[in-house]
Amino acid sequence: MSEANDSELRDIYKRGLTNRADHPAPEALIALVTQTGGEDSRLATLDHVMSCVSCKQDFELLRAIHAADQANAGASTLKSPRRLPVPWLAAAVVVLAAGALTLTLLKPSPNPVRGAPSADVTLVGDANGTLVWHAVPDVVRYEVEIVDASGQTIFHSRVTDTTTALPANLPAGTLSWWVRATLRDGSERRSAIVPIR
């Protein structure tokens, strides 16, 4: 199947989705997200989730919480950390980790939630109530976010164009925006976060 046909098929598939009956237990969703339990049962759960509107939503909620937890814990994969074989090695790792954490705290770090900015995504600015940025090669979609001074997201939008209209009722105060590009190979690039006003 070509890429264009895949995209068409995906749209058609999504249009045919319904809320199915016989939902898996919430615990099965957690097992899927955390990779616990047998593969067969996780596959069965996944099969249902990817064909059921409401379970897909539930799955994404649990997955987002798990992903944020893992990111917070500094894990790079979804798997649970393995137990260390001997106590002295565990102690050494703790000491090294504490040292690394101290070094990390002493120097500026990229935003832990949004990742480091990339020069591939450059913002043009706000023109007549429209946010504009430069196109990125091989992009599938862009996600635009506006955040307030405390970092809270107050607007987000998913588009395939390189512009998006500013929402009408933006709150007063300092606001910033940024764009994340999702590429065809599944990787992501994001712009720097710059002020709107």
Next chain:
Amino acid sequence: MADSLSRALDDVVSRAAAAVRQAGWRYGLSPEEVDEVFQDVRIRLWNARGSEQISDTSTSYVYKTATSAALDLIRRRRGGLPTESLDVVDAPAPALDPEQSLAAGELGRAVNAAVDTIPASRRPVVRMYLMGYPREEIAALMGWTEAKTRNLLYRGLADLRQALTARGIGPRLT
């Protein structure tokens, strides 16, 4: 709970909620849904104030509470789910007139019926792919190698092509 502890916990909860909103954004998780969970988290933490469990502002405890609150939200929703709905899950599909919409829905159900015929070992991979997940993410979720995922997906899409053709759908789509 002392004021300083309350403020610190509130700060941790707010940051955790922002991180979850960000993580769920890519696949259409609404910020309102995350907020609903974290509102419950705040209530739970407030009710548990003074207990040993939250004598510090442990982020992992906040996430554990969020998971528990999300599971309860899912259980509540399960109580009142409609049996059939045509809601679109991901980004809204392009607007169609009613006739086009009906035809698209019927075609969608036919494609879903074709997917149902794929062997169980490959079917979930195809479904994930059709929902827009990249191969790497499928592999990460299932704990598979890239090669295994690619092989299952390739064979699953071949099964789908065959099933669609048998239903007279295509060849444009296959």
